[in-house]
Amino acid sequence: MLVAAIAAAALASIYVFTKPRIEAQKQLEITQALEQVLPKATHFVKITDELYLGEKGKELVGKVYMVAPVGYSGPISILVGVSKQLVVTGVKIIALTETPGLGLSATNPTFLKQFIGKIKEDKLQAKEDIDALTGATITTQAVCDGVKEALDKSQN
Numbered sequence: 001m002l003v004a005a006i007a008a009a010a011l012a013s014i015y016v017f018t019k020p021r022i023e024a025q026k027q028l029e030i031t032q033a034l035e036q037v038l039p040k041a042t043h044f045v046k047i048t049d050e051l052y053l054g055e056k057g058k059e060l061v062g063k064v065y066m067v068a069p070v071g072y073s074g075p076i077s078i079l080v081g082v083s084k085q086l087v088v089t090g091v092k093i094i095a096l097t098e099t100p101g102l103g104l105s106a107t108n109p110t111f112l113k114q115f116i117g118k119i120k121e122d123k124l125q126a127k128e129d130i131d132a133l134t135g136a137t138i139t140t141q142a143v144c145d146g147v148k149e150a151l152d153k154s155q156n
Contacts, residue, residue, distance in 0.1 A: 030079075030094075037081030037090030038062045051153075054081070062089060065150035071142035073097045076106070078143065080115075080150035088118045088147060096139075103139035115143075120151040 041054030081089035126132040126140040
């Protein structure tokens with residue numbers, strides 16, 4: 001029991017010291033992702049965990065939505081940038097648990113670039129107006145659904 005207590009105390013102290021550093025790293029990753037999906041913005045204002053306003057100076061240039069459609073193996077956390085003109089400016093996958101070699105290919109920039117320029121009126125259907133990932137149609141459609149959700153939210 002003594003060894004377990006010492007190990008638990010050591011883990012707790014390490015956690016206390018590393019938690020702020022881990023949180024800072026997560027925030028840096030989010031900031032970099034925001035800049036990628038809405039490149040015209042110079043700074044971002046967090047409204048909620050799911051919505052950021054992108055501004056250049058004091059002018060709103062667009063919004064970034066965090067969506068989490070369900071893929072083959074679970075939720076896929078996606079940031080979607082939408083301009084003031086309601087056009088997708090970028091898509092970045094933040095986290096996913098899809099099948100290695102198949103669904104994990106959704107993070108490939110070539111795959112994600114095909115969403116840039118899409119609008120609400122586009123179908124956003126795998127194998128129709130979006131090239132599906134080989135062996136990962138469910139993942140592809142989940143990303144499509146996430147982009148649709150962001151575009152729907154941008155209408156409000």
